[in-house]
Amino acid sequence: MAGGDRPAVSDPYGGRQAVVAVWRIESARIVSTLARFTGDFALAEDLAQESLAEALVAWPRDGVPRNPAGWLLTVGRRRAIDSFRRRSALDERYAALARHLGEGGAASGHPVGAAPDTDLLWDPDHVDDDLLALMFIACHPVLSREAQIALTLRVLGGLTSDEIARAFLVPTATVQARITRAKKTLAAARVPFEVPPTHECRKRLGPVLSVLYLIFTEGSTASSGPEWIRPDLAREAVRLTRILARLVPDESEVHGLLALLELTAARFPARLDDDGEPVLLEDQDRRRWDRAAIRRGRAALVQAGRVGRGLGVYGVQAAIAECHAVAPSVEETDWERIVLLYEALGRLAPSPVVELNRAVALSMAQGPAAALPLVDDLVAAGGLSGSHLLPSVRGELLRRLGKVDDARREIELAVRLCANERERGLLRRKLAALA
Structure with missing residues (x-):
């Protein structure tokens, strides 16, 4: 039994659930630890996937091990050792063939690819460095920016190809092709598994920040x-x-x-009710917000202004999040400042999502009639045609304007487009209220 763990009582459904849960939490650490063990990023991910496949068979049958992540790592390590042994045996056969042909002598020393110390399974002192190394490898300059982000989201963030495709509004097949090409490119370039020097870190910082932002966005x-x-x-x-x-x-x-992540995460305790259903901003109990996270976020925002020449894209978004964090209620929020900040963000990083958020802020500052033309322009442009966000916002504006039939049609469209079960339930409740 892998890792020497005695499993719990067999439970096929619970076993599969445990595999999914552990993989979501630990996949990045497992891949990064195997990458350090093997020195091969692409091989490490293949080994991790093989461990996952074995767990999907073994855990429902035998029960969930006491140390699930250790079990997966042990399986991955053993498969790595098998791979090294096969490669070593092949090298020895090649050497024997060369001797037979009179083209070389016996090899000396350890074979290429010999396994490192197999007693090492998980070194907690290396976990953070391993994850950072994995991040910077996936954001290596030999890859295109699109490939960097897609690969890191897949391996480090644990997102599926479908989830990444929705984040970028591109077909799933496009994401899959980017990830496959990225792995082949890294293997061909023999990129070492290590955190690069500080000057190299700076060169790769943009994609790394994009990845962290997108991972958090999917989580929030x-x-x-x-x-x-x-x-x-x-x-x-x-x-x-x-x-x-x-x-x-x-x-x-x-x-x-x-700052942006801390201030946004501070609202998590109030964003779900006791049944796990979404609670919108206007209905949240702000007393449940994490005040320590708000303090950390505001301190980070001050530091961003101190070391830079004005706030960048993430800093401006953090300033918007701060407006919400310090407001006693939705009504007392400084919506005019938020509108101005979204206008600044639109100049720094123009996108239809930024414009949609600006429209929402404008509706709070000046009323739905002021915001509806902006949303109609987004509909005409077609940039968010596959997203449920646009009809959801448009339906809410129409509801506030008293155009109930039009609002109902928009919310129905949003329900059809929404892929998240909890959010779809929220939209259905809005639809029922309109009826």
């Missing part, structure tokens, strides 16, 4: 599945961003991103 509002929030994913993004802020303390946007 899941694009699909049964849960609205994936706190494990969001917490991992916050933790890695804190490490990154220590690694490059004079980079303003690192602190800006950390």
